[in-house]
Amino acid sequence: MSAVSMTVNGKAVTGDIDPRTLLVQYLREHLRLTGTHVGCDTSQCGACVVHVNGKAVKSCTVFAWQLEGADVLTIEGVAAPDGPLHPMQEAFRQNHGLQCGYCTPGMIMTAIDIVNRKGNELDDRTIRHELEGNLCRCTGYHNIVKAIAAGARDMGTDMGGGTPGQQAAE
Amino acid sequence: MYAFTYHRPATVRQAAGLLTKHDDAKLLAGGHTLIPTMKLRLAGPPHIVDLSKVEGLSGIELTGRSLTIGAMTRHNDVATSAIVQQNLPALAALAGQIGDPAVRHMGTIGGSVANNDPNADYPAACLGLGATIVTNKRRIKADEFFKGLFETALEPSEIITKVIFPLPKKAGYVKFPNPASRYALVGVFVSKRGSEIRVAVTGAGANGVFRVPSFEEALKKRFGAKALEGMTIPADGMGGDIHGSAEYRAHLVGVLARRAVAAATA
Numbered sequence: 001m002s003a004v005s006m007t008v009n010g011k012a013v014t015g016d017i018d019p020r021t022l023l024v025q026y027l028r029e030h031l032r033l034t035g036t037h038v039g040c041d042t043s044q045c046g047a048c049v050v051h052v053n054g055k056a057v058k059s060c061t062v063f064a065w066q067l068e069g070a071d072v073l074t075i076e077g078v079a080a081p082d083g084p085l086h087p088m089q090e091a092f093r094q095n096h097g098l099q100c101g102y103c104t105p106g107m108i109m110t111a112i113d114i115v116n117r118k119g120n121e122l123d124d125r126t127i128r129h130e131l132e133g134n135l136c137r138c139t140g141y142h143n144i145v146k147a148i149a150a151g152a153r154d155m156g157t158d159m160g161g162g163t164p165g166q167q168a169a170e
Numbered sequence: 171m172y173a174f175t176y177h178r179p180a181t182v183r184q185a186a187g188l189l190t191k192h193d194d195a196k197l198l199a200g201g202h203t204l205i206p207t208m209k210l211r212l213a214g215p216p217h218i219v220d221l222s223k224v225e226g227l228s229g230i231e232l233t234g235r236s237l238t239i240g241a242m243t244r245h246n247d248v249a250t251s252a253i254v255q256q257n258l259p260a261l262a263a264l265a266g267q268i269g270d271p272a273v274r275h276m277g278t279i280g281g282s283v284a285n286n287d288p289n290a291d292y293p294a295a296c297l298g299l300g301a302t303i304v305t306n307k308r309r310i311k312a313d314e315f316f317k318g319l320f321e322t323a324l325e326p327s328e329i330i331t332k333v334i335f336p337l338p339k340k341a342g343y344v345k346f347p348n349p350a351s352r353y354a355l356v357g358v359f360v361s362k363r364g365s366e367i368r369v370a371v372t373g374a375g376a377n378g379v380f381r382v383p384s385f386e387e388a389l390k391k392r393f394g395a396k397a398l399e400g401m402t403i404p405a406d407g408m409g410g411d412i413h414g415s416a417e418y419r420a421h422l423v424g425v426l427a428r429r430a431v432a433a434a435t436a
Contacts, residue, residue, distance in 0.1 A: 002176075020171045022205075043206045044351070046272065055246075055275040061205050062276070065176060066198075066222065113271065132352060133270025 008033070008068045010078030017064055023057075024048045026064035032050035035105045039135070046134030047115075049106040050074050056113035058133070075105035078112065088112050091151030092144075101136035110134050112155075113149045116145055120156030122149055171213030182306050182329055189327040192217040198279030199328065200387060202273050221336070227280070227331060232257055235337050241280025241330040245269070248279065260341035260434065261299075264291050267345055269352060280330040283315075286322050286378060288409065289353035293343060295380040298359025298370030299341065299382045318377050336388050338363040340393065342434030346424045347375075348413055352417040355414050356422040360430040362393050369427055374419040378411040385427055394430040398424065 005014040008031060015030050027033045035061055039047030048060040051073040055145070076106075078086045085093065088111050099106040114122065114130045127145045136144060176198075179185040189195050195217035196203055209212040221227060230251045238260050239248060241314065248268035249362040250255055267329035268274055268282075268291055283290040283303060303310045306329045309344070315323050326358040338361040345357040354373035361368050370376075388397045402424045408416035 019174060021174050022209075041206075043202060043273070046270070049272055052275075055273055056272045058202075058272045060209075061202055063201075063205070065175070066201070066220065110271065117271075130271055134433060165218050 002065060006064075006072055008072045009074060015064070015166070021064045023050070023052075023059040023062045023064050023067055023072070025062060028057060032072050033076050037102055039102060039103060041105075044133070044135065045103070046106040046131075048164050049109040051109060051113065051136065053089050054116070056110050058138065073109075075109060078108065079154075084104055085110075085136060087154035088115075088148070088151035091154055092147040095143050095147035095150055097139070097143045097147030103134060103138075106119040107134050107144055107148075108137070114148065115152045115155050120152045122152045126151070131170055142166050171208050172211065172216075172219050172359065174214075174216055176218045176220060178220045180223055180225065182224055182227070182331060184410040185221060185224060185308050186327050186329055188217070188219045189329070193266060193326060195219050196369070197221055197281075197284070199283075199284075200244065200277035201288045202269065202277045203281065203285050203287065221329075227356065230254060235339060237261070238332050238336045239279055239335070240279050240332050241283075243280075245274040245277045245279070245282075246271070249274065254373055256300075257337055258335060258341065260343045260361075261295055262273070264295050264343045264359070265346075266351075267291065267347070279333055284324060284330050286316055286318075286320055288319050288375065288378045289348075289351075289355070289373045291343070291354055291357055291372060292405045293337070293373035294354070294357050294359040295343065296333065296370075297379050297381060298343070298368050299335045299361050300366065300368060301336070303330055304332045304334060305330050308318060313381075321378070328419075336363060342430040342432070344433060344436075345425055345427040346351075356419050356426055358423060358426040360427065360434055362389070362434070365390065367393065369430075371423050371427075374408050374423050376407055376416075380407075382423070382427070393431065394427050394435055395428045398431060400426050401427075408429060 001016050027036050037047035039045035048170045050059045127148050177188050181216035198218050198220040228242045229240040231238045245265045245268045249262050254262040283289050301312045303315050341361040343359045345354045349354045356373040359370045367386045367389045369382045380435050405416040405420040407420045410416035
């Protein structure tokens with residue numbers, strides 16, 4: 001067992017965990033943040049994507065101890081507490097960008113990361129290419145792509161330049 | 171996953187000491203080969219030596235006619251680096267095609283080169299540019315570094331610290347990705363630096379990355395896609411599996427080499 005400390009969704013957390021504990025297990029089983037999902041055994045599906053120090057990372061492929069001192073954002077931290085949905089979440093709702101919802105947290109975390117890296121005007125080709133690490137079995141991706149394009153544009157108007165991750169960390 | 175003890179050394183020297191002390195230890199760089207392997211219980215190193223806290227292993231530097239990339243530099247940082255995009259755009263493009271965005275935030279050049287996966291991209295870049303792999307013990311030329319499937323010239327306790335790429339006059343990389351895994355079914359890296367021509371192939375060979383002397387000879391006469399017209403390589407020595415037969419891979423080598431030269435001369 002070893003000690004680990006990090007910040008998750010703006011809150012300092014510590015744990016005493018087996019070194020084999022993956023970040024996704026720490027988030028789900030120790031912190032009870034079950035919005036991050038485990039969808040495969042092979043680091044391919046992206047249902048586990050969170051943000052670590054502002055970057056999209058597959059939480060099933062890092063050990064929790066590697067995140068010592070890091071700033072982690074999960075789907076639970078994306079909307080302001082007691083506030084409205086984040087524009088990207090709202091866009092998924094409006095554009096029917098989900099069916100079973102299993103891939104959705106990973107899709108949204110990846111989508112926000114795409115906007116952080118590539119801006120607010122995203123064409124279909126870019127979005128589909130950037131989603132190569134996120135798999136969906138229900139939707140055929142069509143509405144996910146539409147949702148991300150819409151959410152990206154809305155992030156440019158609503159958020160005024162600050163991302164929820166930055167706001168959560170402040 | 172099998173249990174392990176992890177270590178987070180602060181220097182290369184400490185890391186090498188740990189590898190010497192525990193000869194069954196594995197280095198952890200980006201972790202996107204090691205951790206999936208451990209999750210499947212295909213590897214169970216009792217000790218893991220994490221390199222993420224070692225100072226001085228990341229960074230991209232242009233020095234004279236060479237590009238030096240620290241071993242722990244992440245793929246995304248190579249892909250988006252202005253220095254790489256301006257001076258060796260084929261390398262930035264290669265890094266930007268590895269895995270997917272989240273993988274590229276973690277995966278490292280040192281890890282890729284040390285692992286020498288036969289379907290990885292960086293080995294083709296190293297061989298295709300005549301890179302030098304710098305370790306804590308010596309400098310190894312790419313032509314002597316890649317020994318076979320998942321095998322390199324690295325000795326136990328030897329740690330890659332950086333990779334030095336001489337700047338080519340022209341370079342191009344074209345990858346035919348497996349549609350599911352996005353690993354290179356076949357990838358060809360070509361470069362021209364003065365009279366030195368290199369054509370390096372990943373994904374196709376049964377024994378890992380290799381050069382194609384016949385293509386290099388043809389390109390010496392004229393560095394253009396037309397110089398390779400109709401040229402093929404034999405299927406023996408190529409790997410075959412459910413993703414593609416040896417004949418298919420051999421065929422792709424010719425196709426992609428022509429496209430890579432076209433990209434290099436565009």
